[in-house]
Amino acid sequence: MFQLFLPLNFLGFVYRELKASMANIERMFELLDEQSAVKDEGTAAFNLKGGEVTFRQVSFSYRDDYQVLDQLDLTIPAGKTLAVVGGSGAGKSTLTRLLFRFYDPAAGEILIDGQPIDQLPQAVLRASLGMVPQDTVLFNDTLKNNLLYARPDASDEELQQVITMAHLDSLVQRHTDGWHIVVGERGLKLSGGEKQRIAIARMLLKRPAIMLFDEATSSLDSHTERGIMDAIRQVSKGHTTLIIAHRLSTVVDADEIAVMDGGRIVERGSHVRLLSQQGRYAALWQAQQHQHQHQHQQQPDSGDV
Numbered sequence: 001m002f003q004l005f006l007p008l009n010f011l012g013f014v015y016r017e018l019k020a021s022m023a024n025i026e027r028m029f030e031l032l033d034e035q036s037a038v039k040d041e042g043t044a045a046f047n048l049k050g051g052e053v054t055f056r057q058v059s060f061s062y063r064d065d066y067q068v069l070d071q072l073d074l075t076i077p078a079g080k081t082l083a084v085v086g087g088s089g090a091g092k093s094t095l096t097r098l099l100f101r102f103y104d105p106a107a108g109e110i111l112i113d114g115q116p117i118d119q120l121p122q123a124v125l126r127a128s129l130g131m132v133p134q135d136t137v138l139f140n141d142t143l144k145n146n147l148l149y150a151r152p153d154a155s156d157e158e159l160q161q162v163i164t165m166a167h168l169d170s171l172v173q174r175h176t177d178g179w180h181i182v183v184g185e186r187g188l189k190l191s192g193g194e195k196q197r198i199a200i201a202r203m204l205l206k207r208p209a210i211m212l213f214d215e216a217t218s219s220l221d222s223h224t225e226r227g228i229m230d231a232i233r234q235v236s237k238g239h240t241t242l243i244i245a246h247r248l249s250t251v252v253d254a255d256e257i258a259v260m261d262g263g264r265i266v267e268r269g270s271h272v273r274l275l276s277q278q279g280r281y282a283a284l285w286q287a288q289q290h291q292h293q294h295q296h297q298q299q300p301d302s303g304d305v
């Protein structure tokens with residue numbers, strides 16, 4: 001039923017989504033195993049070992065007049081968690097788009113376990129990657145089917161497990177239909193935080209070798225965010241993980257933090273080490289601490305946005 005039902009529902013949805021927002025690539029991208037602008041000519045048998053990700057001298061621009069990545073070098077060691085921070089527009093999300101091969105770099109290469117990703121079939125590449133985007137889009141379908149999209153053969157026990165881990169229990173319990181509640185455009189209107197938690201639950205179900213979180217907790221209040229970060233830490237253990245974060249409080253525990261600026265990585269190290277360097281990261285940290293205190297004085301933490 002699920003298999004048959006989804007595509008029909010899905011096409012209408014995709015069409016409407018396209019009309020509504022031609023610009024938002026991540027949305028489409030998350031939903032479809034979409035043929036993108038790049039060529040799927042990969043033939044190499046993919047030998048996934050630990051899932052080490054390497055950007056080697058990668059340059060990229062969307063437009064001729066503006067270089068987003070400039071000979072960027074970045075490695076995420078297999079099974080480790082790397083956080084990438086930096087100002088808005090620094091190119092953080094671009095890293096994930098290139099990794100999924102939504103675009104190919106103008107120069108340099110991206111490798112997984114030493115294999116250039118443009119030599120891998122797209123389906124194989126994307127099966128090894130999972131992503132929680134900034135802005136999650138749900139199918140106009142039940143919560144259950146929205147989760148099963150990540151892994152159609154998941155059992156009810158597994159579904160329940162990820163629902164709990166992603167702090168969705170209260171949402172499910174609030175509605176008599178439980179996880180059969182219809183969400184998405186014509187269903188229940190969910191808050192940004194709830195949608196993000198569903199995306200996180202999908203990731204928890206899929207458990208790909210390489211996990212990408214792009215400001216995945218940006219719509220959550222700080223209490224829920226802590227809970228979700230715990231869940232993310234738990235499931236990402238042993239998986240190569242890239243966490244793109246705006247709120248630095250969420251990256252403190254990463255194995256390493258990389259600061260992006262001017263299309264490159266300008267600093268890299270643990271939270272403690274970067275603070276002691278008193279460079280870019282330390283300045284960002286101080287600015288956010290200050291801002292946080294200020295917000296607390298202005299208004300106490302509200303619930304989900």
Ligand code: ADP
Nearest residue numbers: 062063068086087088089090091092093094095
């Ligand atoms: P970040 O995630 O760090 O905020 P992005 O990687 O999304 O930054 O974007 C980096 C730069 O590229 C920004 O200046 C942004 O405006 C630009 N950009 C992003 N997507 C596109 C696009 N599809 N077309 C043109 N420019 C884009």
Ligand code: MG
Nearest residue numbers: 092093094134
């Ligand atoms: Mg971004």
